[in-house]
Amino acid sequence: MDNKKEIIVCFCEDITEDEIVNAIRQGFTRPVDIKNYLRTGMGPCQGRGCASQIMRLIRQKTSQSPESILPLSNRPPIIPVPIGVLKKIKKQKVMKR
Ligand code: FES
Numbered sequence: 874m875d876n877k878k879e880i881i882v883c884f885c886e887d888i889t890e891d892e893i894v895n896a897i898r899q900g901f902t903r904p905v906d907i908k909n910y911l912r913t914g915m916g917p918c919q920g921r922g923c924a925s926q927i928m929r930l931i932r933q934k935t936s937q938s939p940e941s942i943l944p945l946s947n948r949p950p951i952i953p954v955p956i957g958v959l960k961k962i963k964k965q966k967v968m969k970r
Pocket residue numbers: 882883884885886913914915916917918919920921922923924
């Protein structure tokens with residue numbers, strides 16, 4: 874039996890620390906590269922739960938300075954928004970016309 878513990882870094886996409894470290898060793902040394910390769914940061918939280926851990930792993934495994942690692946860019950909506958709120962906004966726009 875394998876006693877090695879799996880450490881989940883990206884809970885949304887079920888990506889482990891080992892998978893991310895392997896990606897870094899293969900040359901994916903930017904958060905966006907890892908995102909494109911493993912889908913980290915593409916879950917419902919849009920990377921809020923895993924981005925800082927991915928940047929930490931990149932720093933540790935590549936010895937890059939924190940300033941040289943570009944974080945993932947945020948896409949709207951910046952915070953999670955219930956779908957009902959978006960529906961109300963659309964209705965208000967339609968009513969103004
Ligand atoms: S924890 Fe990685 S996208 Fe949510």
